[in-house]
Amino acid sequence: MPAEEQHEQMRRPRIMVSITSAQREKLLKKTFDALQIPIFYQCRALGTAPSEILDILGMRESVRLITISFLPRFRVQTVFNKMENELSVKRRGGGIVFTVPITGIQTPIFSMLNEESKEKLEKRIEGDEIKMKDTCRYTLIWISVTAGYGDDVVETARAIGAGGSTMLKGKRCGSEYAAEYLGITLQAEQDFILIVIPKEKKKEVMRTIGERYGLNTPAHGLIVSMPIDEIMGLRPEQ
Numbered sequence: 001m002p003a004e005e006q007h008e009q010m011r012r013p014r015i016m017v018s019i020t021s022a023q024r025e026k027l028l029k030k031t032f033d034a035l036q037i038p039i040f041y042q043c044r045a046l047g048t049a050p051s052e053i054l055d056i057l058g059m060r061e062s063v064r065l066i067t068i069s070f071l072p073r074f075r076v077q078t079v080f081n082k083m084e085n086e087l088s089v090k091r092r093g094g095g096i097v098f099t100v101p102i103t104g105i106q107t108p109i110f111s112m113l114n115e116e117s118k119e120k121l122e123k124r125i126e127g128d129e130i131k132m133k134d135t136c137r138y139t140l141i142w143i144s145v146t147a148g149y150g151d152d153v154v155e156t157a158r159a160i161g162a163g164g165s166t167m168l169k170g171k172r173c174g175s176e177y178a179a180e181y182l183g184i185t186l187q188a189e190q191d192f193i194l195i196v197i198p199k200e201k202k203k204e205v206m207r208t209i210g211e212r213y214g215l216n217t218p219a220h221g222l223i224v225s226m227p228i229d230e231i232m233g234l235r236p237e238q
Contacts, residue, residue: 014072014076014099015070017099018067019065020087021064027086028067031087032069037174038178039070040067040069041171041173042066043192045063070224103226104202137198137199139199139227140226141194141205142194142226143213145193146191146219146221147190150191150192153191156209156213157195162197165194166193166194169190169192170190170192171187173186183215183216184215185220209221209223210223
Protein backbone atom coordinates (compact mmCIF):
# COMPACT_ATOMS: atom_id res chain seq x y z
CA MET A 1 0.00 0.00 0.00
CA PRO A 2 1.45 3.43 -0.95
CA ALA A 3 2.46 5.65 1.99
CA GLU A 4 -0.16 8.31 1.17
CA GLU A 5 -2.98 5.77 1.03
CA GLN A 6 -1.78 4.16 4.26
CA HIS A 7 -1.85 7.60 5.92
CA GLU A 8 -5.42 8.15 4.75
CA GLN A 9 -6.46 4.75 6.08
CA MET A 10 -5.04 5.62 9.49
CA ARG A 11 -7.21 8.76 9.76
CA ARG A 12 -10.49 7.08 8.89
CA PRO A 13 -12.86 6.88 11.85
CA ARG A 14 -13.64 3.76 13.86
CA ILE A 15 -16.30 2.87 16.37
CA MET A 16 -14.75 1.29 19.44
CA VAL A 17 -16.76 -1.12 21.58
CA SER A 18 -15.59 -2.23 25.01
CA ILE A 19 -17.34 -4.83 27.15
CA THR A 20 -16.13 -4.72 30.73
CA SER A 21 -17.30 -5.38 34.26
CA ALA A 22 -19.93 -2.88 35.41
CA GLN A 23 -17.83 -2.30 38.52
CA ARG A 24 -15.21 -0.55 36.37
CA GLU A 25 -17.50 2.25 35.19
CA LYS A 26 -15.77 5.07 37.14
CA LEU A 27 -12.30 3.85 36.21
CA LEU A 28 -13.31 3.60 32.54
CA LYS A 29 -14.65 7.16 32.56
CA LYS A 30 -11.45 8.40 34.20
CA THR A 31 -9.40 6.63 31.52
CA PHE A 32 -11.51 8.08 28.70
CA ASP A 33 -11.21 11.58 30.18
CA ALA A 34 -7.42 11.20 30.26
CA LEU A 35 -7.48 10.08 26.62
CA GLN A 36 -9.68 13.08 25.71
CA ILE A 37 -12.27 10.87 24.05
CA PRO A 38 -14.95 13.57 23.66
CA ILE A 39 -18.16 11.57 23.80
CA PHE A 40 -19.22 8.00 24.41
CA TYR A 41 -22.33 5.96 25.09
CA GLN A 42 -22.95 3.28 27.69
CA CYS A 43 -25.51 0.64 28.46
CA ARG A 44 -25.66 -2.41 30.68
CA ALA A 45 -26.20 -5.96 29.56
CA LEU A 46 -26.39 -9.36 31.15
CA GLY A 47 -23.64 -11.83 30.35
CA THR A 48 -24.91 -15.24 29.24
CA ALA A 49 -21.85 -17.39 29.90
CA PRO A 50 -22.37 -20.27 32.39
CA SER A 51 -21.01 -19.70 35.90
CA GLU A 52 -18.18 -22.17 35.35
CA ILE A 53 -17.05 -20.21 32.29
CA LEU A 54 -17.20 -16.97 34.29
CA ASP A 55 -14.97 -18.60 36.89
CA ILE A 56 -12.46 -19.56 34.21
CA LEU A 57 -12.49 -16.01 32.82
CA GLY A 58 -12.22 -14.50 36.29
CA MET A 59 -15.47 -12.54 35.92
CA ARG A 60 -17.49 -13.16 39.08
CA GLU A 61 -20.57 -11.14 38.18
CA SER A 62 -22.61 -11.27 34.98
CA VAL A 63 -23.55 -7.59 34.56
CA ARG A 64 -21.54 -6.06 31.72
CA LEU A 65 -20.89 -2.44 30.83
CA ILE A 66 -20.98 -1.84 27.08
CA THR A 67 -19.21 1.39 26.07
CA ILE A 68 -19.29 2.78 22.53
CA SER A 69 -17.02 5.61 21.39
CA PHE A 70 -15.61 7.11 18.19
CA LEU A 71 -12.02 7.84 17.23
CA PRO A 72 -9.72 8.02 14.19
CA ARG A 73 -7.90 4.79 13.43
CA PHE A 74 -4.46 6.20 14.18
CA ARG A 75 -5.49 6.62 17.84
CA VAL A 76 -6.68 3.05 18.31
CA GLN A 77 -3.38 1.55 19.45
CA THR A 78 -2.76 4.40 21.91
CA VAL A 79 -6.21 3.90 23.41
CA PHE A 80 -5.73 0.13 23.56
CA ASN A 81 -2.42 0.56 25.37
CA LYS A 82 -3.95 2.96 27.88
CA MET A 83 -6.88 0.64 28.56
CA GLU A 84 -4.49 -2.25 29.05
CA ASN A 85 -2.44 -0.27 31.57
CA GLU A 86 -5.39 1.24 33.44
CA LEU A 87 -8.05 -1.46 33.08
CA SER A 88 -5.93 -4.58 32.48
CA VAL A 89 -8.16 -5.54 29.56
CA LYS A 90 -5.83 -8.31 28.36
CA ARG A 91 -5.69 -9.94 31.77
CA ARG A 92 -8.12 -12.52 33.11
CA GLY A 93 -11.52 -10.94 33.66
CA GLY A 94 -10.50 -7.66 32.05
CA GLY A 95 -13.12 -7.75 29.31
CA ILE A 96 -12.88 -7.18 25.56
CA VAL A 97 -12.34 -4.17 23.28
CA PHE A 98 -12.73 -4.09 19.49
CA THR A 99 -13.13 -1.58 16.66
CA VAL A 100 -15.37 -1.50 13.59
CA PRO A 101 -14.94 0.73 10.50
CA ILE A 102 -17.55 3.46 10.03
CA THR A 103 -19.04 4.20 6.63
CA GLY A 104 -21.38 7.00 7.68
CA ILE A 105 -21.78 9.52 10.52
CA GLN A 106 -22.96 13.11 10.88
CA THR A 107 -20.48 15.79 9.83
CA PRO A 108 -20.33 17.62 13.25
CA ILE A 109 -18.97 14.46 14.89
CA PHE A 110 -16.39 14.01 12.11
CA SER A 111 -15.30 17.62 12.35
CA MET A 112 -14.82 17.40 16.10
CA LEU A 113 -12.82 14.18 15.92
CA ASN A 114 -10.63 14.77 12.87
CA GLU A 115 -10.79 18.52 12.17
CA GLU A 116 -11.25 17.70 8.51
CA SER A 117 -13.62 19.28 6.04
CA LYS A 118 -16.88 17.62 5.08
CA GLU A 119 -15.72 17.13 1.50
CA LYS A 120 -12.56 15.22 2.44
CA LEU A 121 -14.39 13.06 4.97
CA GLU A 122 -17.11 12.17 2.49
CA LYS A 123 -14.46 11.17 -0.05
CA ARG A 124 -12.83 8.87 2.49
CA ILE A 125 -16.15 7.24 3.31
CA GLU A 126 -16.92 6.86 -0.37
CA GLY A 127 -13.53 5.19 -0.85
CA ASP A 128 -14.26 2.71 1.94
CA GLU A 129 -17.64 1.90 0.42
CA ILE A 130 -16.08 1.27 -3.01
CA LYS A 131 -13.59 -1.16 -1.47
CA MET A 132 -16.41 -3.01 0.31
CA LYS A 133 -18.78 -2.94 -2.66
CA ASP A 134 -18.29 -6.55 -3.73
CA THR A 135 -18.26 -8.08 -0.25
CA CYS A 136 -20.72 -6.10 1.91
CA ARG A 137 -24.38 -6.31 0.93
CA TYR A 138 -25.82 -5.15 4.26
CA THR A 139 -25.26 -2.26 6.66
CA LEU A 140 -25.84 -1.88 10.39
CA ILE A 141 -27.37 1.47 11.33
CA TRP A 142 -26.77 2.43 14.98
CA ILE A 143 -28.90 5.31 16.26
CA SER A 144 -28.79 7.02 19.65
CA VAL A 145 -31.58 9.45 20.58
CA THR A 146 -32.84 11.06 23.76
CA ALA A 147 -34.95 8.60 25.78
CA GLY A 148 -38.55 8.59 24.61
CA TYR A 149 -37.82 9.05 20.90
CA GLY A 150 -36.82 5.44 20.24
CA ASP A 151 -40.30 4.24 19.25
CA ASP A 152 -40.67 7.17 16.85
CA VAL A 153 -37.35 6.31 15.19
CA VAL A 154 -38.42 2.68 14.82
CA GLU A 155 -41.72 3.69 13.23
CA THR A 156 -39.99 6.12 10.85
CA ALA A 157 -37.45 3.50 9.81
CA ARG A 158 -40.19 0.94 9.23
CA ALA A 159 -42.19 3.42 7.13
CA ILE A 160 -39.28 3.82 4.70
CA GLY A 161 -38.72 0.09 4.42
CA ALA A 162 -36.02 -0.54 7.02
CA GLY A 163 -37.73 -3.66 8.42
CA GLY A 164 -37.12 -4.87 11.96
CA SER A 165 -34.95 -3.28 14.63
CA THR A 166 -33.64 -3.78 18.15
CA MET A 167 -33.82 -1.15 20.91
CA LEU A 168 -31.65 -0.82 24.03
CA LYS A 169 -31.52 1.68 26.89
CA GLY A 170 -28.38 3.50 28.00
CA LYS A 171 -26.82 6.92 28.59
CA ARG A 172 -24.53 9.44 26.90
CA CYS A 173 -21.32 10.59 28.61
CA GLY A 174 -18.34 12.70 27.65
CA SER A 175 -16.54 15.99 28.07
CA GLU A 176 -18.03 19.44 28.56
CA TYR A 177 -16.26 20.50 25.36
CA ALA A 178 -18.21 17.90 23.37
CA ALA A 179 -21.48 18.98 24.94
CA GLU A 180 -20.86 22.63 24.09
CA TYR A 181 -19.55 21.89 20.59
CA LEU A 182 -22.50 19.68 19.65
CA GLY A 183 -25.17 21.48 21.66
CA ILE A 184 -26.22 18.39 23.60
CA THR A 185 -26.68 17.41 27.25
CA LEU A 186 -24.35 14.91 28.90
CA GLN A 187 -25.49 12.16 31.27
CA ALA A 188 -28.73 12.02 29.28
CA GLU A 189 -30.71 8.80 29.13
CA GLN A 190 -30.67 7.37 25.62
CA ASP A 191 -32.58 4.96 23.41
CA PHE A 192 -30.26 2.92 21.16
CA ILE A 193 -31.75 1.46 17.97
CA LEU A 194 -29.96 -1.13 15.84
CA ILE A 195 -31.23 -1.72 12.30
CA VAL A 196 -29.81 -4.08 9.66
CA ILE A 197 -30.70 -3.04 6.12
CA PRO A 198 -29.57 -3.71 2.55
CA LYS A 199 -26.68 -1.38 1.71
CA GLU A 200 -28.60 0.45 -1.01
CA LYS A 201 -31.13 1.73 1.58
CA LYS A 202 -28.49 3.23 3.85
CA LYS A 203 -28.45 6.79 2.52
CA GLU A 204 -32.24 7.15 2.56
CA VAL A 205 -32.56 5.77 6.08
CA MET A 206 -29.72 7.91 7.48
CA ARG A 207 -30.94 11.05 5.70
CA THR A 208 -34.56 10.66 6.84
CA ILE A 209 -33.73 9.81 10.44
CA GLY A 210 -31.08 12.53 10.55
CA GLU A 211 -33.56 15.16 9.35
CA ARG A 212 -36.22 14.17 11.88
CA TYR A 213 -34.16 13.07 14.87
CA GLY A 214 -30.61 14.39 14.28
CA LEU A 215 -28.31 16.49 16.47
CA ASN A 216 -30.19 19.71 15.64
CA THR A 217 -33.57 18.34 16.72
CA PRO A 218 -35.03 17.82 20.23
CA ALA A 219 -34.05 14.13 19.91
CA HIS A 220 -30.33 15.07 19.60
CA GLY A 221 -29.79 11.91 17.58
CA LEU A 222 -26.47 10.39 16.54
CA ILE A 223 -26.60 8.07 13.51
CA VAL A 224 -23.74 5.79 12.49
CA SER A 225 -23.49 3.12 9.80
CA MET A 226 -21.15 0.12 9.82
CA PRO A 227 -20.47 -2.54 7.17
CA ILE A 228 -21.63 -6.13 7.63
CA ASP A 229 -19.60 -8.70 5.73
CA GLU A 230 -21.42 -11.88 6.78
CA ILE A 231 -25.07 -12.32 7.77
CA MET A 232 -27.51 -15.16 8.48
CA GLY A 233 -31.25 -15.20 9.09
CA LEU A 234 -32.26 -12.00 7.30
CA ARG A 235 -34.96 -12.39 4.66
CA PRO A 236 -34.09 -10.95 1.20
CA GLU A 237 -37.06 -8.56 1.25
CA GLN A 238 -35.67 -6.88 4.38
